[in-house]
Amino acid sequence: AQSVTQPDIHITVSEGASLELRCNYSYGATPYLFWYVQSPGQGLQLLLKYFSGDTLVQGIKGFEAEFKRSQSSFNLRKPSVHWSDAAEYFCAVGARSGAGSYQLTFGKGTKLSVIP
């Protein structure tokens, strides 16, 4: 069965600093990987996704992520954090269920706080 690990429960960065959120996955086949963001009191919004091809993927809001198969990682990065980036971030891997439909397995999330 697939699994996702986000080692950092809570990260605090200063506004303008760079950011890297870690994600490691376990899956037997080629993974479909996702990062979602959840602002306080809101649902989840897709930031970016990796299906195949270029291992560096660009997303919305200036985020990017790099797929490294050898490390089973899909870390999220942003060169300069804005106060509005304070939110909870979830990494997820897509896999086929027993019924044949695709499901997502989520990590436990990393909460990002931004110091002005």
Place this chain on the structure above:
Amino acid sequence: DVKVTQSSRYLVKRTGEKVFLECVQDMDHENMFWYRQDPGLGLRLIYFSYDVKMKEKGDIPEGYSVSREKKERFSLILESASTNQTSMYLCASKREEESKNIQYFGAGTRLSVL
């Protein structure tokens, strides 16, 4: 834009009540999902439906049931609510042929069971 609407943002119920959480999507998606979100546990799949009247158990189905009578609507039912079901509930949907699994989420329903 895809819109997934959950009928209530906040809900307060008493132990033993039967509770219905409703979710509607407007993009004719075949697949719909109910998740539960708890601090430190992330999102856990309760049930999903791959088509009308079709359902499959997720990781934590105990204490829940679902209903999908129409394509656009997916209901989560707590037959007899308990305090340990106090949580944030998120609904999501996606196209069946979209095997690359982009799920679209509603804003969530925060349920408190007293």
